[in-house]
Amino acid sequence: MINLAESEAIPPKALDHNTIYCGNNEDVLRRYVSNDSVDLLYADPPFFSNQQYEALWKDGYELRAFEDRWKGGIQSYVAWMEPKLRECQRVLKPDGAMYLHCDWHAVHYLKIEMDKVFGESNFRNEISVKRIRKNVNEYKTVKRLNVAFDSILFYAKTDLHRITPPLREKHRPARWHAFDANGLRTGMDYDLFGRKPPAGGHWRWTKERSQQAIEEKRLRANPLTGSPEYLIPESTHELMTSFWDDIPAYSFKMGYPTEKSVELLKRIIGMSSKSSDLVLDPFCGCGTALVAAQTLGRSWVGIDISPTACRLMKDRLRKEFKIDTKVIGMPRTAEELKALQPFEFQNWVFEKLHGRANPKLLGDPGIDGFVELDVPVRVKQVDAVDQADVASFDKEVSRLRLDLGLDIRLVTVDAILGTS
Numbered sequence: 001m002i003n004l005a006e007s008e009a010i011p012p013k014a015l016d017h018n019t020i021y022c023g024n025n026e027d028v029l030r031r032y033v034s035n036d037s038v039d040l041l042y043a044d045p046p047f048f049s050n051q052q053y054e055a056l057w058k059d060g061y062e063l064r065a066f067e068d069r070w071k072g073g074i075q076s077y078v079a080w081m082e083p084k085l086r087e088c089q090r091v092l093k094p095d096g097a098m099y100l101h102c103d104w105h106a107v108h109y110l111k112i113e114m115d116k117v118f119g120e121s122n123f124r125n126e127i128s129v130k131r132i133r134k135n136v137n138e139y140k141t142v143k144r145l146n147v148a149f150d151s152i153l154f155y156a157k158t159d160l161h162r163i164t165p166p167l168r169e170k171h172r173p174a175r176w177h178a179f180d181a182n183g184l185r186t187g188m189d190y191d192l193f194g195r196k197p198p199a200g201g202h203w204r205w206t207k208e209r210s211q212q213a214i215e216e217k218r219l220r221a222n223p224l225t226g227s228p229e230y231l232i233p234e235s236t237h238e239l240m241t242s243f244w245d246d247i248p249a250y251s252f253k254m255g256y257p258t259e260k261s262v263e264l265l266k267r268i269i270g271m272s273s274k275s276s277d278l279v280l281d282p283f284c285g286c287g288t289a290l291v292a293a294q295t296l297g298r299s300w301v302g303i304d305i306s307p308t309a310c311r312l313m314k315d316r317l318r319k320e321f322k323i324d325t326k327v328i329g330m331p332r333t334a335e336e337l338k339a340l341q342p343f344e345f346q347n348w349v350f351e352k353l354h355g356r357a358n359p360k361l362l363g364d365p366g367i368d369g370f371v372e373l374d375v376p377v378r379v380k381q382v383d384a385v386d387q388a389d390v391a392s393f394d395k396e397v398s399r400l401r402l403d404l405g406l407d408i409r410l411v412t413v414d415a416i417l418g419t420s
């Protein structure tokens with residue numbers, strides 16, 4: 001796992017493109033990613049939802065989960081995010097940009113943090129993207145409305161970033177429009193075609209600008225009423241807004257908790273980067289941004305702290321593009337395995353033994369899964385082997401009328417590592 005101690009001197013290492021890094025993103029960015037080197041960042045961190053996300057995949061044999069619970073409340077979440085956002089800002093090229101996906105739980109706090117890190121003037125948009133709608137079959141009172149949108153905060157590193165948002169075809173012919181507007185404005189009530197603006201109103205343009213528009217035949221007196229009107233030219237397309245209700249934010253393709261849709265990532269990457277630009281996702285989960293980047297011909301780098309997510313991503317990229325992706329930082333030593341969360345350790349053991357974990361039984365004193373045809377396995381992320389424990393496992397194995405079982409502890413890890 002890529003984990004830097006606070007005091008560790010950081011040997012600069014080259015960043016491999018089209019590679020997954022397993023580790024804490026802050027450490028990976030510090031160790032591998034140099035200043036001003038990334039074109040586009042999409043970050044989809046835990047949202048401060050105070051939930052534990054769990055999902056079963058691989059036909060229910062593996063548990064994928066991440067913790068989004070914060071003991072110290074919103075302040076501890078913001079303190080956790082702040083250095084990560086600083087790293088993200090540091091690695092972006094001057095003409096690069098970052099999209100931070102969040103929702104109502106923390107968007108207002110993150111906006112303030114992003115303003116501090118990127119500078120208020122580099123804020124470009126808050127994009128609202130459609131969440132899943134909920135239907136009910138009975139009417140009952142509820143505490144609040146169903147939340148309709150996630151928020152994506154879009155910041156540029158400097159003024160240089162440009163986007164090419166998709167244009168929606170919409171033809172509007174040229175038309176004349178009334179030239180007065182509501183409200184009083186100093187100097188904007190001059191005589192025009194022998195008229196003053198209606199009471200409480202003003203003319204839209206200065207006298208000089210109006211004069212020029214008259215010469216160019218873009219401002220006239222209406223032939224019937226005599227009221228001033230100006231020409232709105234013909235338009236063929238509507239510019240995309242920051243309100244995205246035509247694509248979903250979420251997908252359930254990979255069964256990964258809070259998985260985002262490829263459509264969403266294709267839109268962001270498509271409009272904010274060019275062919276062969278480098279796209280980096282520091283919280284990449286099951287790799288949606290990597291899939292979108294690969295589809296659009298961009299280079300990419302993904303980072304996730306979960307070895308299970310990294311394995312899933314590698315698998316996904318192999319299935320979808322037939323590429324064998326390098327994964328850097330997968331746990332390789334007993335010490336690193338000890339530091340994993342229990343479900344990650346269990347997933348690792350069963351992957352190495354080519355077995356089938358049964359996460360529904362995680363933490364159960366009995367059996368956690370099987371290897372071979374039906375050899376029961378128990379996994380405990382502890383060093384010690386105590387007699388009572390061994391006896392209880394023995395009993396479980398006998399209850400299943402089997403004579404062999406595998407009891408995996410941290411002390412067994414060296415043996416597994418030795419064979420892998």
Ligand SMILES: C[S@@+](CC[C@H](N)C(=O)[O-])C[C@H]1O[C@@H](n2cnc3c(N)ncnc32)[C@H](O)[C@@H]1O
Pocket residue numbers: 023024025026044045046066256257258259260261282283284285286287288289303304305306309
């Ligand atoms: C909301 S999910 C990302 C989902 C992803 N966008 C997708 O479409 O699959 C957040 C991810 O951040 C990862 N994560 C949490 N803390 C992290 C850290 N410090 N460094 C790297 N990844 C982290 C979690 O393991 C989880 O996979």
